Amino acid sequence: MALARFRRDRGIDYWPGFVDALSTLLLGVIFLLTVFVVVQFFLSQDIASKDTALSRLNAQIAQLTDLLSLEKTGKISLEDEVAQLRASLAGVESERERLRGEVTANAKGDDGDARAKVGELTSALTSERNTVARALAQVEVLNQQIAALRRQLGALESALDVSEKREKDSQSRIADLGQRLNVALAQRVQELSRYRSDFFGRLREILANRADVRIVGDRFVFQSEVFFDAGQALLRPEGRGELDKLAAAIAELEKTIPREIPWVLRVDGHTDVRPIVTAAYPSNWELSAARAISVVQYLISKGISPQRLVAAGFGEFQPLDPDRTEEAFRRNRRIELKLTER
Structure with a gap:
């Protein structure tokens, strides 16, 4: 439903005019x-x-x-x-x-x-x-x-x-x-903030009414279970469907923002504090980084420019909830998306 509404709202394309205005401003x-x-x-x-x-x-x-x-x-x-x-x-x-x-x-x-x-x-x-x-x-x-x-x-x-x-x-x-x-720099920052606001608005439409997606400050936070099984970095089929929606929004954003603005979408991987020791992932560092890379690689396969993507692994060292409960562990296992400057 949200995707259909998003596509209907795109009946009138205002973005070329914005691109020309912003290109002139940036020049x-x-x-x-x-x-x-x-x-x-x-x-x-x-x-x-x-x-x-x-x-x-x-x-x-x-x-x-x-x-x-x-x-x-x-x-x-x-x-x-x-x-x-x-x-x-x-x-x-x-x-x-x-x-x-x-x-x-x-x-x-x-x-x-x-x-x-x-x-x-x-x-x-x-x-x-x-x-x-x-x-x-x-x-x-x-x-x-x-x-x-x-x-x-x-x-x-x-x-x-x-x-x-x-x-x-x-x-x-x-x-x-x-x-x-x-x-001039202040005007440029305001323009980038406007695009970030537009991007947030689109993602809110796409991800409306989802309990496993939260907005924390200037980031969208997905629970790891949306994309991955426990202890794995291979994308689930359900997770790929969610990333397809995100890729469409990012592709539209990439067309709208002029090339001169050095923006990137940062994908951050986080785990809980419980250690993992496997042949594929000797520590939470490797697991969190591998999950972020999996998301980035999938977005690239959907046509997103690699120059606009960053993958980062934080392991268990940036928790949202310091408690040692199952609920805290679940909240801390997450993928975060942040639109920022390079």
Whole structure:
């Protein structure tokens, strides 16, 4: 009855439209991802080069600061020396004037000695003046060098400000691209959740009114007795009939979901805690894995793509009921189906 109703409901096929819409959406997402990766690569390279340039500029600024400090120290020393020379020059000029007065007062007698002394003082004064002139020239050169260093320092600081602004702009663009990528990924997750919801709805229709099938979270749980005899991994004829219904639903789902979405149907095998030791199955690990593989192989024989199926064996280590009763053992022997991402 449920299968017939399911087939009647499929009179109108909405899925091609959904496939086109989702394909367009996924192409847009892939484009955004590609753009984001490329932009992030170039921005990372740009930021790395900017960091190197900033380090080099900071080193140059430090060197120029040290050089400017040395130039200022030398300028101060020269200014002190100039001040001393000017004081010495003033003293020499004062002494010369005094001697001239003495020469005028003693025009006779000591005139020769005074003139000789005045000549010596004049020569010393000339030498002092030359020394002061050289010192002043050095001070002027230092002033020009300091001015040039200040201009260079200002240019470096301007370049540093520009680099820091570019780095901030790059970080802002990276943050914006990251936000866009998160939005695109969230939309993709929502689309996959929608398909998972559709898949659950179909399986509910197929498996309606069955006491041996339960829904636990995002999984369909079948009791092992639906598919297998005790201690065996060979599918029973009744179990194959149930898997035929599941295969039809999965085939429709496989046509609906675009190939770019990495979805898989995971088939998990579980046993109870009682050990099994046989030639075919030395432990519950082998039995649970063999049962999951049997289900997967049967679905493949019904046309389901192997790339969309996963078989996993959990042995007795993921029980639903921790009690050691027959009812707990029966609940823990199960096959679970879960639609998830690869």
